[in-house]
Amino acid sequence: xxxxxxxxxxxxxxxxxxxxxxxxxxxxxxxxxxxxxxxxxxxxxxxxxxxxxxxxxxxxxxxxxxxxxxxxxxxxxxxxxxxxxxxxxxxxxxxxxxxxxxxxxxxxxxxxxxxxxxxxxxxxxxxxxxxxxxxxxxxxxxxxxxxxxxxxxxxxxxxxxxxxxxxxxxxxxxxxxxxxxxxxxxxxxxxxxxxxxxxxxxxxxxxxxxxxxxxxxxxxxxxxxxxxxxxxxxxxxxxxxxxxxxxxxxxxxxxxxxxxxxxxxxxxxxxxxxxxxxxxxxxxxxxxxxxxxxxxxxxxxxxxxxxxxxxxxxxxxxxxxxxxxxxxxxxxxxxxxxxxxxxxxxxxxxxxxxxxxxxxxxxxxxxxxxxxxxxxxxxxxxxxxxxxxxxxxxxxxxxxxxxxxxxxxxxxxxxxxxxxxxx
Numbered sequence: 452x453x454x455x456x457x458x459x460x461x462x463x464x465x466x467x468x469x470x471x472x473x474x475x476x477x478x479x480x481x482x483x484x485x486x487x488x489x490x491x492x493x494x495x496x497x498x499x500x501x502x503x504x505x506x507x508x509x510x511x512x513x514x515x516x517x518x519x520x521x522x523x524x525x526x527x528x529x530x531x532x533x534x535x536x537x538x539x540x541x542x543x544x545x546x547x548x549x550x551x552x553x554x555x556x557x558x559x560x561x562x563x564x565x566x567x568x569x570x571x572x573x574x575x576x577x578x579x580x581x582x583x584x585x586x587x588x589x590x591x592x593x594x595x596x597x598x599x600x601x602x603x604x605x606x607x608x609x610x611x612x613x614x615x616x617x618x619x620x621x622x623x624x625x626x627x628x629x630x631x632x633x634x635x636x637x638x639x640x641x642x643x644x645x646x647x648x649x650x651x652x653x654x655x656x657x658x659x660x661x662x663x664x665x666x667x668x669x670x671x672x673x674x675x676x677x678x679x680x681x682x683x684x685x686x687x688x689x690x691x692x693x694x695x696x697x698x699x700x701x702x703x704x705x706x707x708x709x710x711x712x713x714x715x716x717x718x719x720x721x722x723x724x725x726x727x728x729x730x731x732x733x734x735x736x737x738x739x740x741x742x743x744x745x746x747x748x749x750x751x752x753x754x755x756x757x758x759x760x761x762x763x764x765x766x767x768x769x770x771x772x773x774x775x776x777x778x779x780x781x782x783x784x785x786x787x788x789x790x791x792x793x794x795x796x797x798x799x800x801x802x803x804x805x806x807x808x809x810x811x812x813x814x815x816x817x818x819x820x821x822x823x824x825x826x827x828x829x830x831x832x833x834x835x836x837x838x839x840x841x842x843x844x845x846x847x848x849x850x851x852x853x854x855x856x857x858x859x860x861x862x863x864x865x866x867x868x869x870x871x872x873x874x
Contacts, residue, residue, distance in 0.1 A: 472772070479607060480580060489557060491560075492557045497529045498541065500518075501528070532563050543555070544752045560764075580603070593724075594701075600738070604737060607776060609770075612737075615706070615712055619722075620721065628655075628680050628682075629654070631678040632655040644661065680710065722741050724740060726738060737770075786799070787811075789841075793815065831872075832848060840858060
């Protein structure tokens, strides 16, 4: 009989063993972010709907099809966050961060919500890692963002990554490009989906971001024949673009130009990028981002450049698991006590837990039952508090990896464990 209540479609529960793998992956990410000098920003899970409508674009799929939008008891129109950047920039303005320093490096991590068709690795509530570099218009900021993205995935064990890059220009050049794209697609108008026909009139770049199979077939047949955004960008934007490519080359990051790459939100300008793992086939994109120099001004602030990216963590963890990339928790210790040592072991376990993950019996079970549980726990180290050893101020320490067992002075146990775990 199925349980009366189940998790809503498109959501899931993370059980303790899964959460442990997530913590390891998150810890590796925290290490990379700290070394790059990024600080954490935490924003609400819901904001005014109008914030997302203004920044994402009324014609975007996020606003038109995917946003969880609702009216609260105070008759306010709100939305669960579909992405982090808009909320982070709202907080940037609200708290006057621009007046505190010229450049800010920020990251956020948590749940985002989009209504879409649930599938393997993709959910309606999912976790995202978001990074922003605000205050610099230099090409070096774009290069740092892309380098950070690649280094995060390398910290998770991924190799052989390729960055696809394009320039989406600025509003003026996008209008010119839109006219060219509209003219190029006009003979194929009847073969496009209803959404793309509408987008062709309102925001032609959105056609390039379509996921409709019919649209993809049309675009595939026109590959190499459609106009390129890079042919319409200004000389200043072209110089920025060339400097980004030079910087990626200097950083040793493999990259290639993808003229069809556009991002799904309207606030992007100039550089857009996605990071790909070719071994994944058609679904090779690991995530992406780009520059958004007009976003803060659009929200009522002063002209402030920025660049950022987002990574879907659910799919990342799934890929890590499928590839056998290690997400093991730190080595654990399991303590087994005898009747005569049970009372003394309580204090020893509490002290060990200040430094290590420690499991111990709380039900006063016999030695055999404790040993059986220790075997199932997966703990690397087993500490046996035998009565005779305890009287000598010792315990037995066994390493399950090597099978080695030896007597260790209780006062030296913590240091011995630390040495072995770091060895």
